[in-house]
Structures are given as structure tokens and as C-alpha cells.
Amino acid sequence: NVVGYVGxxxxxxxxxxxxxxxxxxxxxETSSTGIGVGAFLGAEWFPWKNVSLxxxxxxxxxTSSSTAKxxxxxxxxxxxxxxxLGAPSGILVTNGNDATIIVAPLSFTLSFYIN
Incomplete structure (x- = not known):
């Protein structure tokens, strides 16, 4: 049984x-604030009733900004x-102007459900 999802x-x-x-x-003193938005899609396969991959x-x-006092x-x-792109972690690629592209492979998760 395979279930697709978006979010x-x-x-x-x-x-x-x-x-x-x-x-x-x-x-x-230092302080920083960050905000962001994202979208994701995936699929979940249930080989057994309480286990999924x-x-x-x-x-x-x-984006984030900071101040120092x-x-x-x-x-x-x-x-x-x-x-x-991919999972929000991975290899950081910086272009020198404080902009970063984070490239990561797909995120895989093994889940066990308890009823």
C-alpha cells in the first residue's frame, strides 16, 4: 500500500x-531572527500494517538577520x-554574498506505528 502526500x-x-x-x-549581546517557507512532496509505503518507509x-x-551590541x-x-532543494540539510554552497543553496538528497524515513 503506497500513499502520496504534499504539504x-x-x-x-x-x-x-x-x-x-x-x-x-x-x-x-547578539540576537538573530529567521523566517522561511517551504513545500514538500513524498510517498509512504506500508509493507506491514505498523511499518512504513x-x-x-x-x-x-x-532568510535570517542579526544584530550585535x-x-x-x-x-x-x-x-x-x-x-x-531536497531535505533542509546537506551540502552548503555559498556564492560569497551571504546567499546559500543547500543541496541534499532525498529524505528517507523508516517509521514504526503503535496502535
Whole structure:
């Protein structure tokens, strides 16, 4: 029994760090925010009732930006824009302008279902 599926995803993430430098009582802070969208399609095969093997392929877009603050000085940090093909992990290919294409093979998953 084989089942096909399609879907979409929305991604959002935030991160921050804060470190106090000893000696000069200076505080260093960094923060970043990222958003993205994607679509995927796949097929799932059930050789037995509670076991499946699936394969999935996707296409997505992600972008992030960051800021850094040291004492009273604040500056924009690096930003990154990524396009992924396949699973959202794999080999990073950078063109030198903070743009990245992530190329990965198909994603395979072996699942066990408990009823």
C-alpha cells in the first residue's frame, strides 16, 4: 500500500546571547531572527500494517538577520538567505554574498506505528 502526500511549512526562529566581559564590565549581546517557507512532496509505503518507509523531497526559502551590541555600540550582524532543494540539510554552497543553496538528497524515513 503506497500513499502520496504534499504539504507546506512556515518556519520562524529567534535566538539571543548575552555575555559580560570581565575587567571592563562591558556587556556583549547578539540576537538573530529567521523566517522561511517551504513545500514538500513524498510517498509512504506500508509493507506491514505498523511499518512504513517514506521518501520526501522539498523546496524552501529561508532568510535570517542579526544584530550585535557591545557596550553602547550596536551594529547589524550578518544576514543569510538560503534556498534548499531536497531535505533542509546537506551540502552548503555559498556564492560569497551571504546567499546559500543547500543541496541534499532525498529524505528517507523508516517509521514504526503503535496502535
Amino acid at each position: 507546506g511549512q512556515v518556519m520562524f526562529g529567534m535566538a539571543s546571547t548575552k555575555a559580560e566581559t570581565s575587567g571592563n564590565n562591558n556587556t556583549e 517514506s521518501v520526501e523531497y522539498g523546496l524552501g526559502f529561508m 557591545s557596550g553602547d555600540t550596536e551594529a547589524d550582524g550578518p544576514s543569510n538567505t538560503s534556498i534548499y
